[in-house]
Amino acid sequence: MSATAEAVTSSAAAFSPVADAVIDCDLKKVFYGDFLAVRDSRLPIEKGKITGFIGPSGCGKSTVLRSLNRMNDLIPTFRFEGHVKYHGQDVYGKKVDPVVVRRYIGMVFQQPNPFSMSIYDNVAFGLRLNRFKGDMDERVQKALERSALWNEVKDKLSNSGLSLSGGQQQRLCIARAIATEPDVLLMDEPCSALDPIATRQVEELMLELKERYTVALVTHNMQQAMRVADTTAFFGVDISAGGRTGYLVEMGETKQIFEDPQEQLTKQYVAGEFS
Amino acid sequence: MASNPFKNAASASTVSGPPSGGDYLADSVFRTVALTCAALIVVLILYILWEIGGLAVPAMAQHGLGFVSGTSWNVSQEEFGVLPEIWGTLYSSLLALVLGGVFGVAIAIFLTQDFIHARLAAVFRTIVELLAAIPSVVYGLWGIYVVIPLLRPGAEWLHQHLGFIPLFGTELSGPGLAPAALVLAIMILPTVAAISVDAFRRIPYKVKEAAYGMGTTRWEAILKVMLPTASSGILAALVLGFGRALGETMALAMLIGNSNQINLSLFAPANTLASLLASSFPEAGQVEVQALMYAAVVLLVITLIVNIAGLAIQQYTVRKFEGKT
Numbered sequence: 001m002s003a004t005a006e007a008v009t010s011s012a013a014a015f016s017p018v019a020d021a022v023i024d025c026d027l028k029k030v031f032y033g034d035f036l037a038v039r040d041s042r043l044p045i046e047k048g049k050i051t052g053f054i055g056p057s058g059c060g061k062s063t064v065l066r067s068l069n070r071m072n073d074l075i076p077t078f079r080f081e082g083h084v085k086y087h088g089q090d091v092y093g094k095k096v097d098p099v100v101v102r103r104y105i106g107m108v109f110q111q112p113n114p115f116s117m118s119i120y121d122n123v124a125f126g127l128r129l130n131r132f133k134g135d136m137d138e139r140v141q142k143a144l145e146r147s148a149l150w151n152e153v154k155d156k157l158s159n160s161g162l163s164l165s166g167g168q169q170q171r172l173c174i175a176r177a178i179a180t181e182p183d184v185l186l187m188d189e190p191c192s193a194l195d196p197i198a199t200r201q202v203e204e205l206m207l208e209l210k211e212r213y214t215v216a217l218v219t220h221n222m223q224q225a226m227r228v229a230d231t232t233a234f235f236g237v238d239i240s241a242g243g244r245t246g247y248l249v250e251m252g253e254t255k256q257i258f259e260d261p262q263e264q265l266t267k268q269y270v271a272g273e274f275s
Numbered sequence: 276m277a278s279n280p281f282k283n284a285a286s287a288s289t290v291s292g293p294p295s296g297g298d299y300l301a302d303s304v305f306r307t308v309a310l311t312c313a314a315l316i317v318v319l320i321l322y323i324l325w326e327i328g329g330l331a332v333p334a335m336a337q338h339g340l341g342f343v344s345g346t347s348w349n350v351s352q353e354e355f356g357v358l359p360e361i362w363g364t365l366y367s368s369l370l371a372l373v374l375g376g377v378f379g380v381a382i383a384i385f386l387t388q389d390f391i392h393a394r395l396a397a398v399f400r401t402i403v404e405l406l407a408a409i410p411s412v413v414y415g416l417w418g419i420y421v422v423i424p425l426l427r428p429g430a431e432w433l434h435q436h437l438g439f440i441p442l443f444g445t446e447l448s449g450p451g452l453a454p455a456a457l458v459l460a461i462m463i464l465p466t467v468a469a470i471s472v473d474a475f476r477r478i479p480y481k482v483k484e485a486a487y488g489m490g491t492t493r494w495e496a497i498l499k500v501m502l503p504t505a506s507s508g509i510l511a512a513l514v515l516g517f518g519r520a521l522g523e524t525m526a527l528a529m530l531i532g533n534s535n536q537i538n539l540s541l542f543a544p545a546n547t548l549a550s551l552l553a554s555s556f557p558e559a560g561q562v563e564v565q566a567l568m569y570a571a572v573v574l575l576v577i578t579l580i581v582n583i584a585g586l587a588i589q590q591y592t593v594r595k596f597e598g599k600t
Contacts (some may be wrong), residue, residue, distance in 0.1 A: 013300030074487060113485040116504045116596040125499070126489050163598025176489070 015044065015231070015251035022047045022184055022214045023068055023105075027084035030063055032075060037063050041248035042131040043233050044134065045184065050206060050215040052229030052254065054222055056274060057129075060246025061218045061234035062110075065186050068216065069105035070098035086184075096154065103130065106182035112169035114161030114176070120155050122161040122172055142181035147171045148201050161203040167198025174205060184214045192220060203228050222270065225254065231256040234266045324575065333567035342569055348535055348551070350559075355566040357573060359535045363545035364565075364577065367452055367531065368520035371459035375520075376513050378460070379467025383509075386468075387475035388497055400472060407465040415529030418458040419450070423530075426454055430542050447542035450532035456541075458526050470515060474508020475501060484487035507593045514585030519579050524549040548574040 021044035030038040038060035047067070053061040063072065070091060072078040084091040091101050106126075110208050115123050123140045132139065140157075144150040149171040153164070161172050170190060177185060187206070191199040206228050209215055219225050225232050233251040237244050249268045250257060261267045268274060334342070337374070338355055345356015365513045382403060386396045428449035437443045447453065482504055486496035532544020533554055548570055555567055 017483075069488075071488060074484070089569070099490050099492050102488060102489075105489040108488075109481060109484060109488065110482050113479075114479040115482065115485065115500055120597075129489060129491060129495065129499075160596055160598030162596075174519075175483070 006051070015233075020047045021045060022087065023216075024083075024085040025064065025068060026082045026086075027064060027067060027080055028082070030060070030067065030072075030080040030082075031078070033077040035243055036245045038246045039238070041235070041246070043248060043251060045214060045216050046231060047214050048210060049230040050210050050228050053216065053218045053235065054220075054225045054232060054250075054269075055235030055246070055271070056237055057220075058244045058246065059237045061233075061235045062188055063246065064235070065132035065188055065216060065218050068184075068186055069102050069107055071107065073098050081083055085270055103180070105184045105186060106177040106180070106188045108170075108174050108177050108185065108190045110192050112166055112173050112193060114164070114169050114172050116160060116162055118158045119161050119164070119172060120157040123175045123179050125176055130180055132180070139179055143175040144172075146178060146205070148205055149175055167194045167201070170194055170198065170202065171205070172200070178209065178213070182213065184216065184261045185209060187215060187217045188220050189220055191224065199224075220264035222258075222272075226258055229254045234261075234263075234269060236265050236269075280472060281520065282509050326577070327568055327571050329532075331565060332441050334562075334565035336570040338566070340570065342566070343573060344371055345546040346535065346537070348555075348564050353562055355549050355563075355569075356549060357551070357570050359537050360546050360548045360551050360570065361573065361577070362537045363452070363531065364547040364549070364574070367456050367527065367547060368517055370452065370456035371463055371520045372513060372517045374460035375463040375467050375516055379464050379512065379516065380509055382464070382468040383471035384501075386450060386472055388493070388501065400469070404465050406461065410432055410527040411462065411523065412459050412529070414462055418526060418530040419498040422454045422457055423447075423449060426457070434542065441539040442541050444540040445538065445543045448532075448544065450530050451542050451544045452531065453541040454534075454546075455527050458530055459520050460508045462523060462526065463519050466519055467512045467516040471505070471511035473508050474505040474512065477508065478504050478574065488580060503596060506596060507589050508584065510589040514582060514589065517585065518578055518582055520524055521574070521581060522549055524553045528553045548577075 023043075023045035024059075025045065026042045027038055028040060029036060041060070041064055043051070043064065053065060055061050066072045067080065068086075068091070072080075086101070087106065090096065103126075103203060114199055115125065117125075120140055123143050125137055127136060127139055129183075141150060141154075143151060149168060150256065152168060153159075161169065164172060170193065174190070191202050194202065206215055206217065210230075217225075217229060230253070231251065232254040234249045234257060235246050236249040238247055250261060250263045252262075258270050261270055285291060334355070338345070342355055342357060343359055343361070345354070346358050347354050347356055349355075382399075385391070386400055391399070427447055430443075430453065433443040434446050478501060482500065483496065486500040491499065527547050528550040531547060531550055533546050533550060534544035535546055536543065538545065552567055552571055552574075555563065559567060
């Protein structure tokens with residue numbers, strides 16, 4: 001790993017985590033076709049913590065997140081320079097099947113996207129996929145309890161997942177993602193389609209989840225990052241090259257990013273001068 | 276002209292105002308025309324039922340339900356029974372539905388799940404839909420001159436080696452269920468494929484993302500997520516395909532053998548209601564015409580029952596999987 005020093009071209013010092021980094025992500029250049037979407041973003045995702053990604057629209061925070069479990073592979077024109085290592089193993093290695101990556105690194109999306117099947121089957125989906133042989137009912141119940149949905153759905157587990165309200169659907173998707181207890185959970189603006197009450201529930205859930213999992217959270221909402229993230233990465237948009245290229249401006253303890261930002265751009269952003 | 280109670284509330288420079296009298300007139304004219312068209316469909320169906328039913332009444336009174344359970348069609352003795360035709364209609368359509376359904380859905384998956392480039396998929400889709408433009412008499416000729424000779428060696432082998440299975444219990448003498456069902460399957464293929472393609476296309480991208488995000492392989496994503504999500508649309512496709520198969524006339528009249536028998540064997544000749552109607556009408560006397568009208572009513576009833584049952588199943592899956600009421 002010789003990329004440590006030269007990867008960070010922004011003036012801020014590279015963030016070096018206290019705890020073990022579960023994911024070592026160093027994206028030098030990310031392209032969609034010819035379009036340079038993200039450059040120079042080196043982020044260690046720490047074990048057992050919530051890492052928040054903040055920044056204005058189009059700053060590439062979702063792109064970075066989706067690179068971590070190879071969801072970007074669904075986009076044919078996606079390519080990148082750099083590396084993503086998960087427990088020291090190259091996620092994009094030649095012999096690595098993206099399917100395997102996604103089984104260890106789960107994901108919750110911006111829009112609730114339950115499958116059109118029963119609530120129970122939604123949560124059991126990943127368990128069945130991984131040929132889980134144990135007590136399915138117990139696992140499903142546990143996942144629904146952890147996602148704070150159990151009390152609302154315990155009497156109608158055979159109803160369709162799509163019959164729930166938006167906030168319930170999102171918590172169902174979280175239950176679906178955590179039922180298999182993946183090592184890392186990626187959350188891409190999980191609250192953007194939710195009302196304040198549901199948002200609060202999901203945030204409380206995140207704080208509970210970090211006891212057991214590592215969470216990476218993209219959010220458009222600075223207050224949310226302040227409330228739940230241990231570490232915060234701030235992304236900016238560089239329009240100097242003509243396009244809109246996102247890059248990592250600064251990363252650090254959440255407290256430091258919001259109270260004592262080192263970069264001018266971060267200062268302006270957390271002061272609410274642009275969004 | 277509608278009254279405008281907000282006339283005085285508006286500021287001087289506003290361009291907001293009520294719709295004109297013409298707008299309201301166009302609105303109500305459109306509504307009336309649409310309503311009339313919709314009502315005409317219902318009237319037409321009722322009228323057809325009434326007319327055919329009326330012509331069939333004498334036969335109904337004479338033969339009663341024995342017509343449905345009878346197995347011989349003997350004009351000279353005025354013996355009329357359509358059980359073999361009902362059997363042939365359902366059997367051939369079911370075989371065609373299984374074949375055409377499997378291939379139609381497979382084609383839909385192939386065309387929509389990123390197996391080939393989108394532009395190529397559009398070309399393929401057009402070609403499949405062109406199958407619907409071929410006249411059924413051409414299908415019939417093709418069946419006689421191509422499909423039957425093609426099936427013969429395989430059918431002989433199956434009969435010789437697996438003849439103990441009722442499905443292969445007879446020899447293929449020429450026209451019969453197997454060639455008829457095969458051609459019928461090809462005829463309903465475009466219907467099933469086109470509607471299934473639409474069902475798969477309607478699945479939002481986020482569902483695909485969710486599936487891959489859970490760590491499914493492509494096959495698991497299609498089988499465990501995309502298919503159930505598209506199931507109500509696919510069921511609609513199958514119902515329409517089955518309906519088409521039930522009513523198909525010309526190709527079947529040429530291929531099925533027009534033989535009044537009930538036989539499980541795929542290679543035996545059989546008959547269908549539509550084929551019976553088409554081949555018997557030209558030379559039918561008054562009594563037989565009445566019997567044929569009765570047969571037409573039976574066919575109509577079968578088609579209606581199948582469609583209603585199909586729709587009911589489809590509605591059930593919509594409620595079950597999509598949570599809509």
